[in-house]
Amino acid sequence: MRDFRSDRVKAIPPSGIRKFFDIAQEMEDIISLGVGEPDYDTPWNVREAAIRSIEQGQTAYTSNSGLPELRSLISRYLFDRFGTDYSPKNEIMITTGASEALDIAIRSVVNPGDEVLVAEPAYIAYTSGVMLSGGIPVHVPCLEKDGFRLTPDSLMEKITPKSKVLLCNFPNNPSGGVMSRADYKAISDIIVDHDLLLISDEIYNELTYEGEPASAASVEGLRERTITINGFSKAFSMTGWRVGYLCAPEEICSAALKIHQYVMLSAPTGAQYAAIEALKNSWDSCKAMVNEYHVRRNLFVNSVNRAGLPCHMPKGAFYAFPSVKDTGLSDEVFAERLLKEHHVAVVPGSVFGPSGEGHLRCSYAVSRDDLLTAVARIEEFIGKL
Template sequence: MTSKVKGSIRTSKLVNEIQPSGIRKFFDLASSMDNIISLGVGEPDFVTPWATREACISSLERGYTAYTANAGLLELRVEICEYMKKQFQLSYDPKNEIIVTVGASEALDIALRAIVDPGDEVIVVEPTFVSYAPLVTLAGGKSVSVGTTVETNFKLTPDQLQKAITPRTKAIMLSFPNNPTGATMTKEELEAIAQIVEEHNLIVLSDEIYAELSYDSKHASIANIEGMRERTIIISGFSKAFAMTGWRLGFVTGPSDIISAMLKIHQYTLMCAPTMAQYAAVEALQTGMEDVNKMVQSYKQRRNYFVKSFEEIGLPCHVPGGAFYAFPSIKDTGLTSEQFAEQLLISERVAVVPGHVFGSGGEGHIRCSYATSLDNLKEAVTRIGRFLEKL
């Protein structure tokens, strides 16, 4: 005898309401096809530098395979704090203002769970990384979308923020340099945002995972602005700038009371980040900045080529100031971003991500990663140009 149980009984209503990542659909389709040039993957095409890999191997050979402290190796926390001070002029106490996490994704998750009460509103500036709004929902909060546009180079304006704030607003999530647009904000632009944040006593979650990948000016953190350090949680990690995506190593810095609350969640869910990856990260911070700078120069060269090429084939594209994504407009084709991405994949074997999956303001655009070889970029542009001619 078999029994039938409806799925809705077995799984959380909250989880059932969340849509799967829109990016995965195109990755899954592309993986079943031959001769694909993928501009969809959001990770460096560089291999983790050898010195970093060797440090990991050495830690294994020395038998460093046990748990570390919940917050991470103190040695690594000290190095991260030195890095933040040297690179971004931000000072943190390695003992109680930092946690080493399993990627920046975990840091985002536990940060939201540490500050959000049921019904709290969190402003999410879009287009943005696909996990932000779902993570707010899973934390029991309500995601409030604020859509930026190409007319402002996808920057958040003070007027937009002011209009989105209600008595239930608890926090705002920023992501600059931005995924998917590559947009950046200057210190002066962030100062105008900070004034409103202070006025309404908000918390800022600032995802700065692409901070090192800033091409035209040095990265500006909102935490550097007077009065903002104590209300800002910085999310970062080693995946992008240090080419360590598969190592799953991130970190979070912020005021001690919030970090303490986050550490409780981290203790009960993950214990600590992978030990071998932490030893590798110590080496990356001590000796890896030269490798980071070389990668940044390569990305900048590709960005310049890519943006110019999109303009030449008839796809307007703002110049991304950071990250490794171009976000050209496909509005003149008359296709939705999903239609464009699907037809391009089938017709020319080029995988891109439709802009609508990144939230309001993303429709009418496609995300194209230039974290691939210049030869691949040139061939991709040729194929996209051919596709546009057919249209």
């Protein structure tokens, strides 16, 4: 019997993250620093809003674009927070998580053979998403010496006549690197001069610890050529609710909506009502969570540095990205031995692209006690090398 799988699917490598989770699930006494979601429950008032919507029978499809009230609240939030002005009528659509927003953003603008510049290290879905669209991913390195920011020089080196899209994620998963408004301004002329479209995944924007969070579309000249992706998973600890949003100029937003109409129809209705409540009344919960992550960030990074793994201070998200280059082990071997011998699960940086090689992604979205225990085990492991 012939192999019925498509060539594009066969070309996508299996998840490097999943490999370590599969091993960890078969072990006991594991401390996992591999998690990619907040360790907080969704705020109770948000859960109540979803329950209330179900009790009131608000269980039918919404419009393809999502509830008008939710789109209006998102429009107001983006304007008040970043100064970006998106029309809730035809430039904002609600998606089933930021993951769907990313998928349809890529598919709505990428033709087979188009080159997509991916700022990396990058979340593993970016490269695979480009490949599924028929595009060609081109890695643009963001280096530790630059705070894992995207610099004009790195971007210019990778641009070719086939370059069409720049895809980036800041604050960054896995490095915690952050782009300020000045950093976006520094690359804006390159984006405009080379007629690129920017897809900016800003899902971690509210988890910014130093300075104000920045949105690429707020920079002069970028709004009309930027697709902004965001959602509720990280800021409001709503990962399982699957509510995200895509913002773009009308022509691009309507193109993405075509795909959304056929593959998803609309985001979960009860979850949209929950998102409305989150934007209205849950910012105190968000700020309290971010303040705690700020404390954990300092605790973990300072501790892992003392343990012997050099680690830059991440300015956003909830990941630290220590280097294991001085240990003589590759990041994958280090992570596998750390898991099997000392029961600490981390993710090798190399799964996020060449710029991640020699690093580990460690999430500090776990308790302070677990962080300190994990560091003690890491220090013990280093001492045995």
